[in-house]
Amino acid sequence: MSVVETKLRIGELAELTGTTPRTIRYYEEIGLLPGAEREQGKHRWYTEADVERVQEIVRLRDLLGLSLEQLSKLLEAETARAELRRELQLTEDPDDRRRILEEASGHIATQLELVRGRRQELEKLEHELADKQKKVRRKLRELGA
Amino acid sequence: MSVVETKLRIGELAELTGTTPRTIRYYEEIGLLPGAEREQGKHRWYTEADVERVQEIVRLRDLLGLSLEQLSKLLEAETARAELRRELQLTEDPDDRRRILEEASGHIATQLELVRGRRQELEKLEHELADKQKKVRRKLRELGA
DNA sequence: TTGCTCCTCACGTCACGTGAGGTGGC
């Protein structure tokens, strides 16, 4: 919670997230990343929040294999929520707070379903491979005897 | 083990594997699929073995997120093994059998490592999401009280 | 001021999608 925000250049953001400047610019171009702050019209400056956003994008992209359009839709709700949350953290109205929390819960549930489905597919493949491995090793033992 | 092989057309192979004819042709073009039997120079005919091959390709492609070049290398050894296996199932030489089985074991181990790594990444993400969900739900309960 | 990183085109690539126009097989 420091007062001075850490300002990052596009190359630094890229390195911290395992991407490239070109990828960052592309994500901005298609609206997946909010347009970075541009001092007087030249270099882009990023914050810690951008690092987290890009890390989330990269993780879901790689682990779930979603297209960037699908990812946009998945993260859109989250982005809207984040904005609302800021506004409404100021208010203390319990109805508003409940609504925001319920939306968050639903959004997390959606992601959880996707992740669980993938994990189960991978577990199935893993078990099949482990099974194959067992059979091959049993045959090797039989040969050794 | 029937004598008559089931002959499949490219559209049937595609549907059975969740792909498209264009994808099948592309995989043949880049050498990921062996060129299908071509009767007199026109339609391609496929067998059950092709179905299994494409299913394996698709599964590894989607679950591991490998490029088709990486997949080629991963499956190359397996293809070579399959051929050797046929030759050597005829011979009964234990040294040859041992060598083949050991190669198979190594190859399966490689795939298992990739699959386990992915599975663990997904589990980590799943736990983080489950954690988030818990926190949101706790806040909701606090509001309800 | 020098050197590195940044900037914007713009063309290239990978893994296919999508017609266009024509031929094969139950």
Place this chain on the structure above:
DNA sequence: TTGCTCCTCACGTCACGTGAGGTGGC
């Protein structure tokens, strides 16, 4: 024979990679 599926170009698309030529900031 008719209709569907197949065939081969060949251009389009998505998600960037890769220079080319030029400007910004510690």
